[in-house]
Amino acid sequence: MKRSDINTALKARLATGGTGLSGTWPNVDPQGPVSRPFFEVQFPAQNRNGDYLSADVVRETGSMAVIVVVSGGTGEDAANDYAEAVSDLFPQSLRIAFTNGEITIEQPVDIRGGFRDGPDWRVPVIIQYSALAS
């Protein structure tokens, strides 16, 4: 079970989901200026644990944060709609296959309160997942 496979599968679902947003990805320099609206992806927490002595049962639990960014001063509805579009891509109980494993979305996506950041309005969307090798 490789973390790069897990991250790639989650990012692919977001990138190809038709949210109408372009995105910035962890440790990838944007090609030219990024125009709003867009999203930023981060992976805040990724933990591995094995409940059994048998080392072949390893589970990774973690979260992918998608920060929706729209222009400040334009109200919050558009950002919330984009956040909902992201959330809709990861419904609870969704299973996403990756190389040699499967990701499960274990709980509803959490859309957090938005906040102003200079010229931007940012709405965090937190997607929690669990991944298990097949």
Place this chain on the structure above:
Amino acid sequence: MTTYSFATLPAWAAKVEKIANAVVSQATNDMLRSIEIVPGINRGGSRQKGTIPRDIGALAASLQSSIYGSTSLSGPASYVLVAGQMKAGDVATFAWGGTVAPYARHVHYGANGVPGTFWIDVAAAGWRGYVKGAVRKAKAEIQ
């Protein structure tokens, strides 16, 4: 090891309740204790996932801890008293920011090109582990 019979069921139930309370209290305390306060960017530090960066101290000190929204305690160690009072089923709230540190969300989620440290999400991601640890501790004490 203590052996319980039907006649001692109330005593057994009381003991189970105490254990459940102890697990909730211990796991909550351990989870919040795991959040490190580290030097912020202005003090030569960097943004580390799962930590609260401290430059002037307002963010770290802004923690408000309460159970069911009751009179909240404030300060970076306020969680200790609230976690210690928790019982199984209680809803406790631990919040940073407010008027003392209105930039809390910017630091947590990232802003202005600086990545977030997501200390709440990192701590919450470890919740299963903190509960397991607390259960093991409780088991060891009752055997």
